[in-house]
Amino acid sequence: MGPLTLMALSLSRRSRGPAPSGATGAARVDRRTKNLTKRLQPGEIAVIDHEDIDRVSAEALVACRPAAVINASRSISGRYPNAGPQILVEAGIPVIDAAGPEAMTALTEGQWLRIDEGQIFAAEGNGDATDDVALVVGIPLTVGGVEDAMALAREGLSGQLQAFAQNTMDYLVREKDLLIDGVGVPEIRTRLDGRHALIVVRGYHYKEDLLALRHYIREYKPVLIGVDGGADALIELRYHPHLIVGDMDSVSDRALTSGAEIVVHAYRDGRAPGADRVRSLGVEPVIFPATGTSEDVAMLLADDKGASLIVAVGTHATLVEFLDKGRSGMASTFLTRLRVGSKLIDAKGVNRLYRARISAASMLVMLLVGLLVLGLALWATPGGSIILQLLGARWDDLKAAIEGIFT
DSSP: OOHHHHHHHHHHHOOSSOOOEEEEEEEEEOSSHHHHTTTOOTTOEEEEOOSSOOHHHHHHHHHHOOSEEEESSOSOOSSSOOSHHHHHHHTTOOEEEOOOTTHHHHSOTTOEEEEETTEEEEBOTTSOBSOSSOSEEOEEOOHHHHHHHHHHHHHTHHHHHHHHHHHHHHHHHHTHHHHHHOTTOOOOSSOOTTSEEEEEESOTTHHHHHHHTHHHHHHHOOEEEEETTHHHHHHHTTOOOSEEEEOSSSOOHHHHTSSOEEEEEEOTTSOOHHHHHHHHTTOOOEEEEOSSOHHHHHHHHHHHTTOSEEEEESOOOSHHHHHHTTOGGGHHHHHHHHHHGGGEEEOTTGGGTOOOOOOHHHHHHHHHHHHHHHHHHHHTSHHHHHHHHHHHHHHHHHHHHHHHHHO
């Protein structure tokens, strides 16, 4: 019996927390989770095909408040301990796992579904089943089952470390000219020389960290660089991005037409599918062919154009986060960080670095003490004494008027 079989058994047998049962709702079907969350409404059922659900995708699903999630693939394959499934089940969202590739065809957009344990039935709008034959069958995830599967996944992490190391070496060979000498970095009109650059990726805790940086943004006025959906994150907080970098698959038309300079991350051979979308909006983009991720391209661009400091929000910083992204090219992020070096400051978790500890009672005491000190200072001067006497007279008049109303 292999580790994946053991994992499936643990997912279905250990049952701390209720198994999904009785959930009904309209289906929203998409193979790409980040596309689905753009239209998924509360109470609907998300149908995805996402092996190893990562933290960012899980948090996006939780924010949509679906009635349930049906995954055609394995939410935990065992390659590494991905955090997404645990976030979903702990949020109380029923998850039907490993429903098979037929789930993406048997379950259609807008179709009403009813979930009974691991079985998915077609249903009427009131939740009554239209047929006793299940359309697809999967494995209900529970908190205990996910914990067991995560423990098994940690045991397989060494194999992923070897693959990560190999991918790192492959990337270094392919992109040594870009990493070492900056060969291939395009010219842009946005001036970065000598300025701070704030790079925003829609990753872990990006919103909280951006809010914590608002004083820094106001004081230093850095060049704001949004990586794909990171541009929308800036706009949501009423900032205007100067540069938008990415393959343009998860950024809104509103951001692309906001006046920011657009840099399309292209394949190494020059193919740039995202460029057509940008041009269709009447914007001419800059093309940057490079292997790796769009956040790497943004960092390399800022570094090459002379940014004195690069502040990263929502980017990937740990090994598990690199693996959680689910791309072999994540090794490029490791090398890019080495290339950028001391210029890079990671703002991850900055919102938790300091929290105000002054209570409301303390604030009230400080206010009263301040007023007392101000009163004493006024009383000690002739002009201040006259002002206080006038204020006292006005207070007596106000008090008498109020008493007159009630008597």
